[in-house]
Amino acid sequence: MKRKALLRDHDRFEVLDESDFTAEVALQEALKRNPEVLPVADLELNEVVVVGREVALPVGAIDLLLVDSTGRVIVLETKLSSNPELRRQVVAQLLDYGASLWRSAPTLRQFEALALRYWGSAACEDARVKPAKTLQEGLEPVFRELCGEDWDYAAFQAALEDNLANGQHVLLIVASGLMDGLSRDLLQYLNICLQVPVYGVEIDMFQTEARQLIVPRGVRYTARPRSTLPPRRTDRDKFLAACTPAAGKFFGQVLDEAESKGLEIYWGQVGFSVRIPVEPVCTAIYGFPPDKFSVTCNKWPFSAEEQAEFLQRVRQLGGLHTTGPNSGMVNIDERTQAKALAGLAFVWQTIEGILQAERGAAPTQQ
Secondary structure (H helix, E strand, O other): OOOEEEEEEOOEEEEEEEEOOOOHHHHHHHHHHOHHHOOOOOOOOOOEEEEEEEEEEOOEEEEEEEEEOOOOEEEEEEEOOOOOOOOOHHHHHHHHHHHHHHHHOOOHHHHHHHHHHHHOOOOOOOOOOOOOOOHHHHHHHHHHHHHOOOOOHHHHHHHHHHHHHOOOEEEEEEEEOHHHHOOHHHHHHHHHHOOOOEEEEEEEEEEOOOOEEEEEEEEOOOOOOOOOOOOOOOOHHHHHHOOOHHHHHHHHHHHHHHHHOOOEEEEOOOOEEEEEOOOOOEEEEEEEOOOEEEEEOOOOOOOHHHHHHHHHHHHHHHOOEEEEOOEEEEEOOOOOHHHHHHHHHHHHHHHHHHHHHHOOOOOOOO
16 A cells, blocks of 8 residues: 655645656666765765766676765665565675675775766766866865864775775665565675675655655664774874874974964874864864875855965965865975975964954954
């Protein structure tokens, strides 16, 4: 028996009848354009970005290839409830795709090539990633927007490289009426007994002649409860020990000066950020081992023109190259250290101006 749903439009309620997608392509296209509708919380995943569609592999083409903000690779296959492949063949198909992806792209460089090929194609309509020349350039601004300025590309990259090398992909089946064709027993067996991450997303659709309501629900079973322990964070000693000698000396000065200026230092799993204590708090500097120094002015109390002027000056003084619309980065070594210190001095000067303006005083002249 078909279910019904109510759609409220102001004070009026409209009855919608349960229905199905009529083509896999329509479902795939909807997810490609709106990956944020995937119920990642149900699946214990994080925010996702599409990095490929119809990704050609020796065994066939992956419908959608995604990556989440923690470095998990998601192989997504869309199927209709009426498709006879659903129960067994779609699982075998996904396992085939996962194995082939592991063989074809077990390194970051190979995976990056897949993403850039898609982002640069006519099939990609996401303006945020189309201009990207590297995986970091495409993902960093998107995930920082979705997850916050504390999102750590270095930690993401380390996890991604490990998942690619070990073939630790999430295999995801998305279908209308999923449980009519792919039983919960099968998902439970794969996840709990075999510990193979094959998850499902049920797509429920309700419609009238003119309107459709699409409701995705995630289906996942876990072999053991997630740890409730907080993630381990690095500290000053561990961080500096993981840096090159030149970078360790440079970052030691950055940390000392940040503390002396009353700025906040936040320690992540592998690196740190320096935050300006204004409302809202905004990040100014990132440091990642072994030598990455990054400056950002995203969410600073600046106009777009002031941000562009600030970044241009930092890049000129500090030798930083562009990594995003609001950031620049340089690898610290004996050759780059002196210029980076000049850029750092300008950053401190600008931050002091922001703090003075926050206190109601006239900002320092740039």
